Amino acid sequence: MSLITPSNRSKGRRKGGPRNNENNRIYGNPLPVIFNTPTERPPIYKALGLFGIPIHEILNPHCEGFVDVATRSVWVSDSKQSMLLWQRGFFGKGDLSRSEPSWLARQINARKQAGKGLTSEEITAKRRAERKQFKLDRAQAIAAAAADAEAAFAEGRVVPTPGVAPDGTRLIPSAATWKPSTSLEEVPQLTQDDDDEGDGDTELEEPLENIEHLQLTFPEAFFLSWTLDCLTVCNSEGEPLTLAQVWTLFQDAHSPTLLLSIPPPQRRFDNPFLVNYAVYHHYRSLGWVVKSGIKFCVDYLLYKRGPVFHHAEFAIVVCPVYEDPADQTNSPFDLQNASPFSWSWLSTINRVNSQVQKTLILTYVTIPALSRLREDVLSSPACLAHYSVREVVLRRFIPARMRD
Template identity: 55%
Template sequence: MIEHQPLPYRPMSRHRRSEGKKGGTRRAENNKIYAHPLPLTFSQTYVTLGLSRHTVLNPCCEGYWDPLTRSVWVTNPKDSATLWQRGFFGKGNISRSEPSWLSRQVNIRKAELSGKVTSEEITAKRREQRKRFKMDRANAIVTAAAEAEEAFRIGKTVTNPIMIPSGATWKPADEAPEKGPSAIPQNHNKQDEGRDGELDDIVDVEHLQLTPQEAFFLIWCFDCLSVLNPQTAEGMPLQEIWLAFQTCYMDPGPSLQLRPDNPFIVNYVAYHHYRSLGWTVKSGVKFCVDYLLYKRGPVFDHAEFALVICPVYEDPADSDSSTLCFRSTQNISWSWLSTVNRVNSQVMKMLILCYVTIPSSVLVSPEMLGSPKCLAYYSVREVTVRRFIPARMRD
């Protein structure tokens, strides 16, 4: 069975303690929008004699299984908003996390009509200026080195050395005029603004992508997601979904056989373990780890823990006979571990090694792997890794 162990206590920094005390309209709005930690909600109805009864409200979302991307596509905007706002499940396919492509396009269209500058344009301008600054600095360094070498060759002193530009003093040679109220055409009247201001023609082309672990957690634990077959558009039963999520990580062939070290099962064991303890689990590929653990969600605060899944074979013979491309504890080097720990220490995240014990293939047969009942034979243990700094930890 999956063992539940509490994460180690980590005292928050002074900056993060004071951050929780700050109020504001934005935080109050987020508390209202993301008030439900899970897709299921409860309604309270009053009956006679002052008694109340609670009923479970199931959103019943739908998604299509895509084996090429190993994800479930939720194309209905209402279902996408429900799954994101109630537990932060999935991510937008053309967004960083929250599926906000449509709202960004609406803001861009409104900014174009009003003559204002959007945040995307400001970011693009800063990146272009940074690129030009680096090119000007490199050219100045090369020119100054060539001039100094020429002066040394002829035995003279450089009287007017070339100044190397710095980030504090450098300015672009040709500044483009910024957008403002004067950028609006003179013939832009209210009639044109009403005609150009129609935003209904913007088609939302974004969908929510759920990983197999997220999708199966919603299906098996809450029964609030229906996965449809992309060919027949019909609902897939639970056993078919379980097998489809396993086979997408395996090479197709006549010798296709389920194994207890399937990457989907190992990752789902860790995902289910922390989700059942109340953590919000998101992908950690940005920080070279498997998962990130949030107390409430990415909207409220940063992740406190970075998780690396380390599968451990109960029977060493299973590791030798495995044909799956899955990272094991034998392939993790100390240099790689030190690098990952350094990366996450710089962003105020504690590294957690999550050891998932894989049961022996003798104990768990391929027939047993065809059902989620095999999850009872897996266990989870945690090891905290801290970066040792001798100059700072002498006391």
């Protein structure tokens, strides 16, 4: 059982502000599979409900993705299915976007920009531009205040308070009072097409084709296929694969001999796909939204509800532990963090995540010994029952802040 469940944690930093109500409507379903109560039901349904028999119908989207071994991912090219998987559980990421597949929406906004309906990436870009402009304005004000103080000192006058006008007005802007200039607010409008003369007629423009696809990692794709049964994985020829074929292919994709047309090595419990999927499945089954943490030098980030609601509360570092040390010696896989790491590395990772208000968690995955289990156990996902997951929570000690 996990030591960190969504119910016993305090609320994370909220995002969105007034948009929360709209986000609650769009992202109200935590998983692609939803349970719906039919509006028109025969009278017998009421009788079944009295006896405790479920009267809900299951709505399964049954999406389709294509496996790409080179990138170790599954691509969902249908735009409706991509948005469905994103809005119901935040699975995958757009290959042309930071997270949400919003490339088409950004292109449409670029054609008819009115300052409204900005996507999350455009809002982030605007906020970063404002932050950069604030730093420039502040640096210029500080330099001007220093020059005035030096001039007053050279003339023998009383040096005024740096950055303060004679009437008491502060000349150096602060983050709380600074306002972006008019030219900065008009930056998004500069992305309009040069051929647009501003007559508002966009019907003559060539319609945009959505070339973005949703990119699922192997753990995400297998969780959707096996646990929820709402994703069909196809090969490069478009032929659907069985669950057993997907299970085998995802393991073989991590073999260093796969691209050399050499038969893959024997099935092993320390396959990177099995280790990472054990962690992914562990946290997903506890209700967390699991996303990649490469931005913060970790393996995974845990969100309470999703990226649009809160910032990630926890940063996960996967630490494989061999039950039999001999398996690590003869392993063809060089698992990251399987060997003892240095204190300087741990301090660096902990400091990075402390600065962004995330709690670092070392997730230890115990890999079963080959001498204890037969190799044919790995032929099905039932082998995951032999893995164990343990967590160690780390917090960076800051004496000046933690005395109280």
